[in-house]
Amino acid sequence: MTTKQLALVIDLNVCVGCHACVTSCKGWNNDGAAGPLSDQNPYGADPTGTFFNRVQTFEVGEFPNTETVHFPKSCLHCEDPPCVPVCPTGASYKRAEDGIVLVDYDKCIGCKYCSWACPYGAREVDQEQKVMKKCTLCVDRIYDPKLPEAERKPACVLACPTSARLFGDIHDPASDASRAIREQGGYALMPEWGTHPANHYLPRRKTEKRLHPDELERHDNPLKVDGLLPRPAPDEPALDDVTSW
Amino acid sequence: MRPAWSVLLLTTLIGAGQGLFLALFGAEVFGMGGSTLFVPGAAAALALLGAGLVASFFHLGRPERAWRSAAKWRTSWLSREVIVLPAFMAVVLAWGVAHKLGEPTLALGTAGVVLALALFVCTGMIYACLPFLQEWRTPLTIVNFALLGSASGLTAAAALAAWLHAPLARPFVAAALAVGALAYLGRLAALARNTRLRPKSTLATAIGVKHPRIVQIAQGAMGGSFNTREFFHRRPREAVRAVRWALLVLVFPVPALVLLSGKYSAPVLGAAFILQYAGLLAERWYFFAEAKHPQNLYYQAIA
Ligand code: SF4
Ligand code: SF4
Numbered sequence: 175m176t177t178k179q180l181a182l183v184i185d186l187n188v189c190v191g192c193h194a195c196v197t198s199c200k201g202w203n204n205d206g207a208a209g210p211l212s213d214q215n216p217y218g219a220d221p222t223g224t225f226f227n228r229v230q231t232f233e234v235g236e237f238p239n240t241e242t243v244h245f246p247k248s249c250l251h252c253e254d255p256p257c258v259p260v261c262p263t264g265a266s267y268k269r270a271e272d273g274i275v276l277v278d279y280d281k282c283i284g285c286k287y288c289s290w291a292c293p294y295g296a297r298e299v300d301q302e303q304k305v306m307k308k309c310t311l312c313v314d315r316i317y318d319p320k321l322p323e324a325e326r327k328p329a330c331v332l333a334c335p336t337s338a339r340l341f342g343d344i345h346d347p348a349s350d351a352s353r354a355i356r357e358q359g360g361y362a363l364m365p366e367w368g369t370h371p372a373n374h375y376l377p378r379r380k381t382e383k384r385l386h387p388d389e390l391e392r393h394d395n396p397l398k399v400d401g402l403l404p405r406p407a408p409d410e411p412a413l414d415d416v417t418s419w
Numbered sequence: 420m421r422p423a424w425s426v427l428l429l430t431t432l433i434g435a436g437q438g439l440f441l442a443l444f445g446a447e448v449f450g451m452g453g454s455t456l457f458v459p460g461a462a463a464a465l466a467l468l469g470a471g472l473v474a475s476f477f478h479l480g481r482p483e484r485a486w487r488s489a490a491k492w493r494t495s496w497l498s499r500e501v502i503v504l505p506a507f508m509a510v511v512l513a514w515g516v517a518h519k520l521g522e523p524t525l526a527l528g529t530a531g532v533v534l535a536l537a538l539f540v541c542t543g544m545i546y547a548c549l550p551f552l553q554e555w556r557t558p559l560t561i562v563n564f565a566l567l568g569s570a571s572g573l574t575a576a577a578a579l580a581a582w583l584h585a586p587l588a589r590p591f592v593a594a595a596l597a598v599g600a601l602a603y604l605g606r607l608a609a610l611a612r613n614t615r616l617r618p619k620s621t622l623a624t625a626i627g628v629k630h631p632r633i634v635q636i637a638q639g640a641m642g643g644s645f646n647t648r649e650f651f652h653r654r655p656r657e658a659v660r661a662v663r664w665a666l667l668v669l670v671f672p673v674p675a676l677v678l679l680s681g682k683y684s685a686p687v688l689g690a691a692f693i694l695q696y697a698g699l700l701a702e703r704w705y706f707f708a709e710a711k712h713p714q715n716l717y718y719q720a721i722a
Contacts, residue, residue, distance in 0.1 A: 215642070219642075220642040221642040223644075224645070225640070228640060229639050230637060230638050231635070231636040232635050233635075243626065247639070256549070256551075260548070262487075263488050263490050264490045264491050283479050283481045283487060283488055285479055285480075286480075286649060290552070293551045293620065294714060294717070295712075295717050295718065298644060305481060362627075363625060363627055365624065367550060
């Protein structure tokens with residue numbers, strides 16, 4: 175547990191379902207050194223293609239008490255990834271140094287067995303290259319010394335307009351990602367299969383503002399002169415019986 | 420899951436090839452038969468195994484790299500199968516050649532038995548080792564691959580014997596009936612088990628919202644994706660039911676009637692094998708179609 179495990183923490187409370195992470199992911203990884211993420215028939219009737227990241231939408235509850243949940247889904251970089259040991263070639267592997275699960279496109283034979291072994295449907299075969307593809311956590315970005323420090327993050331994290339995506343080492347208890355998981359009820363998907371996904375999700379929560387009396391008064395009373403407002407004399411004209419002209 | 424023809428052919432053809440070899444070697448152990456049967460028999464088994472191997476290449480996106488798949492035998496049942504299948508074929512070849520040369524040894528045949536059984540285990544475990552494909556996650560998967568393969572191999576052996584070595588046709592038919600009946604029981608048990616399965620994953624665990632009513636509105640793509648193509652068979656319910664009937668009738672009852680007809684001629688027994696093989700294709704199709712992958716939860720509605 176001491177080694178690094180990079181991961182995304184996705185806040186479903188603030189995701190607005192804009193798909194900015196999808197397009198920025200496609201953009202970055204389409205132009206990457208590993209070759210394009212191919213599309214088939216992109217402008218035709220049945221467009222399809224390979225994506226690392228998809229935003230799905232779910233409706234929770236019964237009308238009229240429904241809630242819309244936008245749900246970005248990509249490889250969760252499981253700590254115990256079932257997709258890795260089944261791969262016959264070793265093309266699928268989990269990096270010891272940072273926990274990223276990767277596919278070596280030069281070794282993959284396109285047998286699709288690993289996609290059967292992922293309960294989340296996070297892997298997709300590229301129809302053109304005929305090899306298995308999946309999220310790399312932008313491994314070709316996050317260590318790039320030519321980029322300014324602040325930009326060494328996955329493309330989706332930088333693109334998200336609501337900052338719904340946190341990126342960090344979830345084995346470092348002081349990282350933003352770890353703190354968010356700890357303090358905001360972060361959870362894993364399909365915990366029943368023991369895959370221990372590294373990516374976590376933050377739940378939707380009630381957002382309401384409660385006002386306490388001490389927030390209406392100047393609680394600390396800096397000049398020591400705050401008191402009750404003077405009441406108008408009974409014979410004076412008043413707007414609302416409280417405030418005098 | 421979507422049944423892929425390459426995998427249906429691979430698993431049924433090599434199963435029959437393994438069964439045929441086991442039948443022939445069984446006869447040899449009991450001191451029956453001779454090279455007039457064993458040499459063409461080994462060739463037939465090799466033909467079945469080879470055809471299965473060829474079919475498997477059509478499953479690969481990059482068949483030219485297939486040699487790489489022997490690398491991870493320590494962790495991957497698929498890798499183990501990739502090693503055991505050619506090893507088994509080599510031993511069957513050697514066994515046939517030894518009979519051709521008139522110098523048969525039991526050691527070769529015994530090695531063949533070990534490899535044939537190991538191959539059944541590898542093939543079955545490829546499916547049975549995936550915990551969340553609950554329909555496959557049972558020892559019955561391996562048992563049925565072995566029994567169904569053996570039954571079809573015995574039927575093939577009976578047809579071959581009727582043609583090449585008549586006295587053996589009758590015992591092979593008896594064995595095919597016995598093993599076929601067992602295989603049928605095993606398959607019925609698996610069917611019964613799977614109708615009672617309750618999926619462990621639900622939309623609530625899939626997206627982590629603890630509400631009993633969740634419906635998908637959009638899946639992030641409108642023209643389908645790998646996920647919609649690979650994991651759904653997209654056949655109407657009636658078609659699936661028809662295949663289930665085909666499996667129930669053709670895997671054992673119909674070929675058994677033919678075997679019981681008392682006609683020990685090659686065309687009749689050959690017809691029994693073809694009927695049974697068709698049943699096995701239906702059986703394997705249903706095996707895949709029946710399995711519901713949890714990823715399907717994320718692909719319920721297009722938009
Ligand atoms: S989400 Fe799927 S592909 Fe990614 S590591 Fe986990 S099992 Fe493997
Ligand atoms: S598709 Fe490629 S990465 Fe996946 S199991 Fe097969 S060889 Fe390994």
